Amino acid sequence: MSLSPSALPFDDIRNLVRQMPGPDEDAVAEVRARDAQLTKPAGSLGKLEDLAEWLAGWSGRGRPKVSRPVVAIFAANHGVADKGVSAFPASVTRQMVENFAAGGAAINQICIAHDLGLKIFDLALDMPTPDITEEDAFDEANCAATMAFGMEAVAGGTDLLCIGEMGIANTTVASALLAGLFGGTPGDWVGPGTGVDAEGMARKRAAVEQAVARIEGTSDPLEILRRLGGRELAAMAGAVLAARLQRTPVIVDGFVATAAVAVLHAMDPRALDHCLFAHVSAEPAHRMALEKLGKEPLLDLGMRLGEGTGAALAAGIVRAAAQVHDGMATFADAGVSGKG
Template sequence: MPQTPTGLPFDDIRNLIPEMLGPDTAAVKVVREREAHLTKPAGSLGRMEEIVEWLAAWQGAQRPKVTRPLVAVFAGNHGVTDQGIAPFPREVTHQMVANFAAGGAAINQICIAYDLGLKVFELALELPTGDITIEDAMDEKTCAATIAYGMEAVAGGIDLLAIGEMGIGNTTIAAAIMHGLFGGEARDWVGPGTGLNAEGVARKAEVIAKAVARNKGALKDPLEVLRRLGGREIAAMAGAILAGRMQRVPVIVDGYVATSAAAILYAMDPGALDHCLFGHVSAEPAHRRALEIMGKRPLLDLGMRLGEGTGAAMAMGIVKAAAQTHDGMATFADAGVSVSE
């Protein structure tokens, strides 16, 4: 979607879009040539083979490896929880961040199981974003600075990034973003989140409809959608995805909330997500709808809806296995296996 420069903080983000790196097609060619000589029938590893090509394209590596994977979890709080759209208070966000630090969350265990790095980025939890039914979530300066902060998650020589989040009320924020970007009715984008009943889901839809209607006429610019309807953790995840593209670090996107961050970039340029793998489809009903609109095929469908990067981390284990299989498997010549011409 074309954007008009304003001279304001968002211009720094807009200017990065035309500078995004493309895939390394030479690396993909080398991977395909090696794949044809590995000790297995052609195509027998199915999507695992596609994953290796994807890694090669976006790492720019002829023998792609995953040796420094990172799961980055971004945590933020939301003023819209004042509208009674979440069954838990905002304090739970801070408590869960402490649980991450103590190693007691689901994401900690998955990272241990697959030998993944984990960093948690706490985003001003004591200062919730504005209640989007009555005010903008953030001003432009704050939103742009938070995107830039998220870009720092890619620092340190990592070779594969998974993004996840924690934030009470953020499925409401994700649904508002999706409604603002892709239209339809508010109820099309709403689900139970962390456990709302039917009455709670209906209330959530009303809140989202009000927030989007309040901004009618200002939602053609995806960055305006983000700052008006979004959250700090979502802005930071968008920054992390963008930095991955600029630094040749492939990205695995988690569930519905993480996908709402990706959707902002998709609305700016559909090719902005070519370096992303969507780790799973969430049990949150509208996640599948969003993926279909963007033409993205999730790797896993496990009925998960926890967040925390858990689905992306599960997918990261598969990506690691794909890379190791391609790199470590013998060729027919190496193994002395005869093949007919």
């Protein structure tokens, strides 16, 4: 698939959502048939069996494999950081991107442990999006172009895409985006993020309330993204849409990544069927967001780092599920008596 980042207005994005393929039911049936013959009691591997079916359905492979997994981290800065909504200054975004490149971050170690590829995308870190309490994050052309950049970022071949992010103040943006999409009291979507203190929480809650009030009456999901989002959120939404069109299974990381893909769900509730949600983070509103999406997280480890760390850990489990299904002997292969 080739998409031009300079030529993707919102109408074209809506058309792509309408063109999303469904799962390959023949591949799922093939997995179920083989699973019934493997040297184990039926259902004894629990969710690992479900993961093998999920991989098959969205990869179209009746013997699913994960040989080219990639963690994609999208990094951006936000004008709302100047409102004192984070425990860290915006300069930390670039410093952490440099740390990723040097191999010194948590995500680097998890990728090494599970043999995962890692790609980092710098989304104009020196040009933060405007402060969403005062003005829109994008115009339509730039929002669409950023989504298209995310679509192109997944080109080059992967059979399992894990999405994550880095961006000081992006939990504020994610909270505003979720409040805009799902409603409720804006403050209910606000949490401590990277560990902001009580005064910072008050500033953060006020910022989310101001941002959501500013767009009152806006209901179109892409318009809500345009007005309240950030570059890394728009790019993640684009990457997940492109993965669906390419029949690539996706693992979504934490609170911010979930907010990004919620835009697609608001456009079409089926839009995230190819996505596995890696974990429920310690950010309080993440569980509420997952409930709104009707998604059950794979893990609950009390994590709240971002960086794609939860998605990378989940990828290790998904790889194990594929290997178990593909590599196990059948009763006939092993000469083991099956269930009579």
